[in-house]
Amino acid sequence: xxxxxxxxxxxxxxxxxxxxxERSPTYRVLVYPTVFKIDSAISINQAMDYSTQGLFQTxxxxxxxxxxxxxxxxxxxxxxxxxxxxxxxxxxxPYGVEKGNLFIVRNSRLTPLxxxxxxxxxxxxxxxxxxxxxxxxxxxxxxxxxxxxVTHYLRATPDLSNKxxxxxxxxxHQLFSGYISHNSFKSQVLAFFFLGVAAxxxxxxxxxxxxxxxxxxxxxxxFLLFQLIYYSRISPLxxxxxxxxxxxxxxxxxxxxQILINTFYMLFIRHFLDFPKxxxxxxxxxxxxxxxxxxxIVLVSVLIYHDPYDAFQANLMNWQRYFMATxxxxxxxxxxxxxxxxxxxxxxxxxxxxxxxxxxxxxxxxLDYMITGSAIESxxxxxxxxxxxxxxxxEKHAAESxxxxxxxxxxxxxxxxxxxxxxxxxxxHLISSxxxxxxxxxxxxxxxxxxxxxxxSLDVHVSLEKEIELLKVYLDLESLRFEHAFTYEVILPEDxxxxxxxxxMLIIQPxxxxxxxxxxxxxxxxxxxxxxxxxxxxxxxxxxxEDNGIGRVAAEKMKGTNYRPSRGMGLTYERLQxxxxxxxxxxxxxxxxxxxxxxVTIKIPKQ
Numbered sequence: 180x181x182x183x184x185x186x187x188x189x190x191x192x193x194x195x196x197x198x199x200x201e202r203s204p205t206y207r208v209l210v211y212p213t214v215f216k217i218d219s220a221i222s223i224n225q226a227m228d229y230s231t232q233g234l235f236q237t238x239x240x241x242x243x244x245x246x247x248x249x250x251x252x253x254x255x256x257x258x259x260x261x262x263x264x265x266x267x268x269x270x271x272x273p274y275g276v277e278k279g280n281l282f283i284v285r286n287s288r289l290t291p292l293x294x295x296x297x298x299x300x301x302x303x304x305x306x307x308x309x310x311x312x313x314x315x316x317x318x319x320x321x322x323x324x325x326x327x328x329v330t331h332y333l334r335a336t337p338d339l340s341n342k343x344x345x346x347x348x349x350x351x352h353q354l355f356s357g358y359i360s361h362n363s364f365k366s367q368v369l370a371f372f373f374l375g376v377a378a379x380x381x382x383x384x385x386x387x388x389x390x391x392x393x394x395x396x397x398x399x400x401x402f403l404l405f406q407l408i409y410y411s412r413i414s415p416l417x418x419x420x421x422x423x424x425x426x427x428x429x430x431x432x433x434x435x436x437q438i439l440i441n442t443f444y445m446l447f448i449r450h451f452l453d454f455p456k457x458x459x460x461x462x463x464x465x466x467x468x469x470x471x472x473x474x475x476i477v478l479v480s481v482l483i484y485h486d487p488y489d490a491f492q493a494n495l496m497n498w499q500r501y502f503m504a505t506x507x508x509x510x511x512x513x514x515x516x517x518x519x520x521x522x523x524x525x526x527x528x529x530x531x532x533x534x535x536x537x538x539x540x541x542x543x544x545x546l547d548y549m550i551t552g553s554a555i556e557s558x559x560x561x562x563x564x565x566x567x568x569x570x571x572x573x574e575k576h577a578a579e580s581x582x583x584x585x586x587x588x589x590x591x592x593x594x595x596x597x598x599x600x601x602x603x604x605x606x607x608h609l610i611s612s613x614x615x616x617x618x619x620x621x622x623x624x625x626x627x628x629x630x631x632x633x634x635x636s637l638d639v640h641v642s643l644e645k646e647i648e649l650l651k652v653y654l655d656l657e658s659l660r661f662e663h664a665f666t667y668e669v670i671l672p673e674d675x676x677x678x679x680x681x682x683x684m685l686i687i688q689p690x691x692x693x694x695x696x697x698x699x700x701x702x703x704x705x706x707x708x709x710x711x712x713x714x715x716x717x718x719x720x721x722x723x724x725e726d727n728g729i730g731r732v733a734a735e736k737m738k739g740t741n742y743r744p745s746r747g748m749g750l751t752y753e754r755l756q757x758x759x760x761x762x763x764x765x766x767x768x769x770x771x772x773x774x775x776x777x778x779v780t781i782k783i784p785k786q
Contacts, residue, residue: 207272207345207346207347207351208259208262208263208345208346208347209343209344209345210254210255210256210259210343210344210345210346211237211238211341211342211343212238212252212253212254212255212328212342212343212344213230213235213236213237213238213252213253213255214235214236214237214238214241214250214251214252214253214339214342215229215230215234215235215236215250215251215253216241216245216248216249216250216251217248217249217251218247218248218249219249220249221249221251223282223289223291223327223329224289226251226253226327226329227321227327229251230253235251235253238339238340238341238342239340239341240340241339241340241342242338242339242340243336243337243338243339244332244335244336244337244338244339245332245336246331246332246333246336246490247331248331248332249329249330249331250329250330250331250332250339251327251328251329252327252328252329252330252342252344253325253327254325254326254327254328254344255324255325256269256320256324256325256326256346257323257324259346260317260324260346263347263348263351264348265317265346265348266317266348267316267317267349268314268315268316268317268349269314269315269316269317269320269346269347269348270312270313270314270315270346270347270348270349270351270352271312271313271314271315271326271344271345271346272311272312272344272345272346272347273294273302273311273312273313273328273344274343274344274345275335275337275342276294276328276330277295277296277297277330277332277333277334277335277488278294278295278296278297278330278331278333278488279294279328279329279330279331280292280293280294280328280329281294281301281313281326281327281328282321282326282327282328282329283315283319283320283321283326284318284319284320284321285319289321292313294311294313294330296311296426297426297427297430297487297488298427301313312352314349328344333488333489333490333493334488334489334490334492334493335493372554374407376554376557376558377403377404377406377407377557378407380399380400380403380557380561381400381403381404383561384396384397384399384400384403384564385397385400387564388400393450394446394450395447395450395451395564396564398443398446398447398450399443399447399451399560399564401439401443402440402443402444402447403557405436405439405440405443406436406440406553408421408432408433408436409433409436409437409440410549410550410553411423411433412429412433421433427483427487430483430487431480431483431484431487434479434483434492434496435476435479435480437496437499437500438472438475438476438479438499439476441472441499441503442469442472442473442476444533445465445468445469445472446469447560448465448526448530449462449465449466449469451522451526451560451563451564451567452514452518452520452522452523452526457518457519458517458518461513468506472499475495475499478495479492479495479496482495497541500537500541503534504534504537504538507530507531507533507534508531508534510530511526511527511530511531514526514527515527521566522563522566522567525559525560525562525563525566526563528559529555529556529559529560529563530556532552532555532556532559533552533553533555533556534552535552536548536549536550536551536552536553536555536556537549537552539552599629602621602625602628602656602660603625605621605656605659605660606618606621606622606625608660609621609660617659617662620659621656621659621660624652624655624656624659625656627652628649628652628653628656631645631648631649631652640681640682640683640684640786641681641682641684642678642679642680642681642682643677643678643679643680643681643682643713643720644678644679645684646682646684646685646686646687647669647671647678647713649684649685649688650669650687650688650691650711651669653688653691654667654691654709657692657695661695661700664699664700664705664707665695665699665700665707665708665709666707666708666709667708667709667710667711668708668709668710668711669711669712669713670710670711670712670713671713672713672714672715675715677713677715677720680715680720680785680786681785681786682720682783682785682786683755683783686755686781686783687711687722687724687781690724690779690781691709691711691724693779694709694724694725694726694728694777694779695709695726697728697731697734697737698726698727698728698729698730698734698776698777699726699727699728700728701728701729701733701734701737702727702728702729706727707726707727707728708726708727709724709725709726710723710724710725710726711723711724711725712725716782718784718785719782719783719784719785720782720783720785721780721781721782721783722780722781722783723778723779723780723781724778724779724781725773725776725777725778725779726776726777726778727773727775727776728776728777729776730772730773730775730776730777731770731772731777732772755767755768755781755782755783755784766782767781767782768780768781768782
């Protein structure tokens with residue numbers, strides 16, 4: 180029920196809004212002026228004389244406004260005033276004018292009112308659509324019904340065919356000034372929609388920049404920011420946040436924003452596709468264009484400060500648009516041909532859509548095309564950045580995996596010579612003591628062991644079945660070496676596929692060697708037994724190496740001054756630590772003192 184009042188509010192709001200939009204034509208009555216075009220300045224009296232001579236014509240085929248000409252508009256309001264029953268004063272809206280004068284009768288003489296949207300101005304303004312207006316009393320009209328307006332087009336050159344102005348009554352103005360037209364309403368919704376998209380993406384890129392320290396994210400965030408500033412011109416309600424109250428400043432800001440959009444776009448693409456690494460020659464061209472755009476910002480700023488209506492500045496902006504559009508299409512074709520990698524597709528799609536929207540705006544004078552193109556382009560580049568993050572993550576993971584495998588291989592390589600050295604020492608001992616039969620048996624076992632190690636030399640991991648097979652060969656070698664001084668048993672769980680699980684190669688051997696050397700061989704009685712058990716624990720394999728030797732306390736007392744710690748044990752722990760989520764040694768390897776002997780429990784991660 181809480182949602183009901185809110186729903187009713189929105190229904191009433193949009194109903195009232197649409198109702199006002201449907202009624203809005205009656206509030207601003209269109210007036211069709213006559214026009215006189217001349218290439219030199221004349222006085223209001225001369226203009227009125229020309230009107231008397233019939234030199235003022237309709238605007239039906241007036242065409243595109245030309246710079247350097249003065250356009251005099253004679254606006255007869257008699258019919259509009261009569262039809263709309265306007266009693267005392269009139270609100271007049273001079274659409275599409277930049278600078279000039281509006282002539283009325285004040286204090287019994289012809290008086291010019293100045294309109295100059297960049298400076299001192301007799302016009303008033305609202306914060307809604309077509310904001311400039313002026314209030315004129317009926318007794319201030321020339322000849323009781325006319326006003327004259329003179330303007331010259333310095334920057335913009337609109338199509339003046341069927342040129343219109345409009346008027347309204349004070350009551351209509353008060354009502355109408357709170358609403359916007361249907362088309363403008365759609366444009367402003369589009370502008371605010373882009374505001375939301377841009378704001379989310381800017382925050383997203385800012386977070387990425389602080390986390391990844393890559394300039395491409397800050398460049399793209401600035402690209403979005405200046406797009407937002409430029410598009411704010413579509414809605415005074417949005418533009419007030421960027422200095423719209425100071426129109427000269429706002430004009431400068433939106434002008435350089437156009438250049439900064441292209442500048443940060445180039446910088447973003449440069450880092451997004453990593454031109455310095457992959458296309459160094461093209462990168463030099465891009466850097467040159469960025470420097471050119473930076474110089475253009477300075478030049479345009481100086482020109483706007485000196486004269487915001489400077490035609491050269493307007494032409495510079497147009498040249499910049501043509502140049503960047505041309506470079507965009509040529510650059511896209513070049514990247515399509517030479518750049519390797521899927522990232523380029525995001526750049527090509529985004530650039531073509533954004534540039535097409537900008538060109539449509541330039542030629543059709545409708546900013547909606549550029550905003551729509553920017554919204555689509557922003558979505559494409561957001562997907563492109565996400566894809567790049569994914570690719571970087573995959574490459575990082577692959578590099579870490581390769582480094583991990585290399586490290587494991589290096590650790591295993593340090594263990595293998597340890598085996599070989601001990602085995603060769605045993606063979607040497609048997610030969611020197613003239614034990615030929617045991618020596619031959621030992622050599623046969625040793626060759627089998629070496630062959631199996633070499634066969635798996637490229638594999639960091641092997642199946643548990645192969646690991647046990649290698650372990651048994653090693654135990655046979657040690658049994659031969661010490662004249663069958665001990666027995667061993669390997670126990671696997673029944674009805675289990677544990678034998679097919681992969682484990683780090685030769686991971687159990689150091690514990691077995693330690694049990695034989697320090698536990699069993701030091702025992703004086705002959706009942707020396709080694710038991711190795713394996714259990715399936717889901718995420719890992721649990722291995723128990725149990726001996727009935729003298730135990731760790733007695734073994735510690737027997738260590739002499741020449742004792743050296745087992746390097747194989749340390750290397751094995753390091754290998755386990757690299758492969759598992761447990762960080763401490765106690766999590767991986769647990770030693771337990773038994774009533775007779777020692778048990779070691781090892782957690783081996785499944786691969």
